[in-house]
Amino acid sequence: MKICVFGAGAIGGYMGVKLAQAGADLSLVARGPHLAAMQENGLKLIEEDGEATVDVSASDDPSALGVQDYVIVTLKAHSVPGVVDKMQPLIGPETTIVSGVNGVPWWYFHKLGGQYDGTRLETVDPGNKQWDGFGPDRVLGCVVYPAAEVIEPGVVKHIEGNRFSLGEPDGSKSERAMALSKALSAAGLKAPVRPRLRDEIWVKLWGNLSFNPISALTHATLDVLCTEPGTRAVARGMMLEAQEIAEMLGVKFPIDVERRIDGGAAVGAHRTSMLQDLDQGRPMEIDALVGSVQELGRIVGVPTPTIDTVLALVQLRGKVAGLY
Template identity: 35%
Template sequence: MRVGVAGVGAIGGWLAARLALAGHQVTCLARGATLEALRSGLSLREGGTDRQFGVEASDTAAGPPRDLVIIATKAMALADVAEMVQPWVGPATLILPLQNGVPWWFVDRPLAAVDPDGRVAAALPMPQVMGAVVHAACKRVGAAAVEVVRADRLLLGEPGGGPSERVQELVSLFADAGIPAEASVEIRKAIWYKLWGNMTINPLSALTRVTADRLLGEAGLKPFILSAMAEAAAIGAAIGCPITESGVDRMGVTAKLGAFKTSMLQDVEAGRPLEAEALVGAPREIAHRNGIPCPSIDALYGMIRLLDSSRQ
């Protein structure tokens, strides 16, 4: 297959390398130091082994349409990148956005938090978009080098739900490339479930500059975390994404992961913008739209926005 990858960071680099290893024609969209490094190959460290893969690299999405376009950028960059990849998108191209938090298509009305000007919706034809949830821990260890710490699974599904042949074909494509992939007939529920467990620990780790284990071990924070999780569960129930697990049980699952750095903490340490809108702003917008009180989420949103703006 002809695959275009925009956003060759930790997750995008992992998928690009694996697909190149499987023999697919992979073109990476990049700029600056990343573009120069990619011209010498993409390095993947996995299971203690380092391998180098040859990929095409360009600063423009030139050439014929791709069979698959993977967009693995931060949510804040999605509008710009969605417009950049348009030359790659033909009538049969599948589009796979891989961002944290709530995607622009998640509810029946546009979300100002994640697509304020409607640019993403205008650039990416919705009938060609696939839903996805990434459960993996990868880290970028060089301009064109990625290390896979843990690869659990890549969930893929139709945004509207239900089974489909193209989802199964995409699952097979990734599985054949050594990427653990599964089909989901309820990808919206899978997206909300990940958000439910992620939307408190992620921003709190950025605010406090500590790893997840220390946050979960701080008794004074537990009531606030559980309150925000309960609010998120109520929002999910209102939009067809109910949560059946308790917040305490979910915190226990997260605790088993140990002293890991969340994506927001890594962004703070690297001086990058924070995904405040996709992770906290969008759920808050959905809550306010549906008349659901969310004082803890409101407070968290205010704090993370202040942190982000103070660093710009």
Template identity: 40%
Template sequence: MASSPLKTICIYGAGALGGAIAAKLATGLGEQVTVSVVARGAHLEAIRAQGLRLWEAGADRPLVARMTATDNAAELPPQDLVITGLKGHQLTAAAPGIAGLLHSGTRVAMILNGVPWWYFHRDRQSGHAERQIEELDPNGELWRRIGPERVIGCVAYQGAEVINPGEVELSNNGRFILGEPSGENSVDIEAIATLLREAGVNISISPRIRDEIWSKLMGNAAFNPISALTRALMSDIMQNPALAAMVGDVMNEVKAVAESLGARIAISVEERLERSRQIGPVRTSTLQDLLAGKPLEITPLVGAVVSLAKLTGISTPTSATILALVTQLDRENMRAAE
């Protein structure tokens, strides 16, 4: 591979997905790049003590990656690339730390489920270009500190879970989709995709990243909150006729909102439901967070769907009901964790 312009890479939020990418970069690229991670708690201490251990699907031994690990991004120099593995509701608090890692040319690839804070930046599909979404970016902190012009969108189809501190397990051989908000096939996105492929990450580039965001969200907006409310695995949800019907209702609502904003969803709800029936006993990230006593990712997955539906005049009664229920569940879960 020709020498990459990306020499320093920080994974900010090295949990399940972020940790998996960090481990692959550190083990797959050797001295080509300097990889660092921002993590916290027992997970951070384990990474420092024994490295980050990654079990790929079907592997009989883990990859073991050693790298600089910290809970204070200010200890790190400016980076050529920052990859965030944080959930949408965690980003605002991390904005100052991420901002401190930026130099004039730094790009920030954000692995996010749901509607991202930068959604309308350079958007030619919706008629709402440069509109900011307050509930996803309170007081415009991310827009101001990081800047939507730095962002590269990333949609992940990768089952992953932190099974022990410092140890990540992948449930499948997943894939990641990158896209510039403008739809351009830029020099930056090509360089990032090439580097990640060299590290063994399955990467594609989409000129319509918003289509990919909504296609993934059809599943997340349904399965994530329903799994938290019921504590059920995805396979159990689909085996319950009433819950499977509710999943279909949410998918239809999400698809309608997406299309009202100019997105094109290639797959039908019926096809998506059929694919969902093939998914095994997967525990969604929201259910993982609930069981761990962590705040739930609600606004990017459900809240933004409901608010954007109001913006475009789409009715979303099932999503609105689920939003009310899972919001109260989150409050009770946080109260119990205090």
């Protein structure tokens, strides 16, 4: 089984080290100083109980790596459409594209059934670049739970979590999903195959949709924005609008809004990924996390006044910073 992790930054690097330690036929696509460090010194993973360095096959040229059985995409959502053409040498007739990307996935309406089946999402797949370039039948969904960061080129620090939930768009337990689950499990990762992956997508998105832009606007950490009455109320408003949209699309939420916000507060003084991107001058993941939910609201006819307001503010914040 040939596996390529495309975008071997924090999450992709963490997964890559684990797969390499388990003896997987692995390659990584990265760029810049991080790639150079991996090529020269290997990829180092620091965990709570120790650290390890593995030699990896890493390149910025997919054509040097050959056709893969699985291409696991761990880029930021806005980066993926621009590399679809570059990824083509990795893709053969039987290749599975594993979409480990935050936010509403581009394939969301593939095999959903009902009146919206096959709907395309412009916010996350402008010009249908992924839909046409990958083909939705190739895709296997993935909800990424671990937290990690690249602390210096070639060095990834794992913070928490080891679950990568997998799911077919049609909810089936396919051979390709079970085979990848087995490979990830052999690497010490949790990789359940879920019949209702979209439910998990929304529970994670609930927090990303609200906590990320609010933190980017206020510079508050999770414990503060989830307990300060004003910002908690804004997050609740955004989440209730999102819940109405999701339930119209058949999603079932296992917890309520208050428990989800309390869960965010319990994480503590955490700086969200969008706030980190703003601080470090990296493009902000606004469309996949917030704009996509607004687009879904338009599709199903649910008003999103709170989401609209916060989205307008964070888009302007991003534009002023030159990061959107």
